[in-house]
Amino acid sequence: MATTWPPLLADLKTDMNSPAGASDDPALQACLDAAVTVVQRVRSDVDYRPNPLPGVTVPDADLVLGTLRLAGRWFTRRRSPEALVTMGEMGSARVPSFDPDIERLLQIGRFRGPVFA
Numbered sequence: 001m002a003t004t005w006p007p008l009l010a011d012l013k014t015d016m017n018s019p020a021g022a023s024d025d026p027a028l029q030a031c032l033d034a035a036v037t038v039v040q041r042v043r044s045d046v047d048y049r050p051n052p053l054p055g056v057t058v059p060d061a062d063l064v065l066g067t068l069r070l071a072g073r074w075f076t077r078r079r080s081p082e083a084l085v086t087m088g089e090m091g092s093a094r095v096p097s098f099d100p101d102i103e104r105l106l107q108i109g110r111f112r113g114p115v116f117a
Contacts, residue, residue: 005048005059006036007068015068016075028075035071039063042108066105073099 009025012032018024040048046063047056077083077095084092103109 003059003061003064005064007032007064007071011064012068012071015065016072024075027078028071031075031078032068032071035067035074039067039070039106043106062105062107066102069099069102069105073102 009029009032012018012028013022016028018028022028040046043063045057047053047058052058079085080095083095083097085095086092098109100109100111104111107113
């Protein structure tokens with residue numbers, strides 16, 4: 001997987017094991033675009049420009065993977081508006097509104113370091 005910013009739809013489909021040319025491409029792209037926007041807003045300490053200045057924080061593999069996983073999670077959650085997913089004979093399960101692994105990759109939420117103003 002490439003660590004370029006912003007991540008591409010092909011990267012998201014690879015991460016989700018989605019077949020190429022699926023009819024869900026517009027919805028996947030919308031989730032990816034939203035995830036990129038949110039990450040850029042929440043992680044304003046990162047320089048997302050193509051040619052960042054030396055010595056500044058740039059998007060790394062964790063940030064890219066976290067963004068892809070966030071987009072994939074949102075894509076999956078759109079099919080469960082009540083935050084429940086049906087699992088056949090096993091019944092239904094609740095889908096939590098956050099994922100600590102994604103927060104850890106993105107260094108947000110409780111995994112955000114101290115911020116000094």
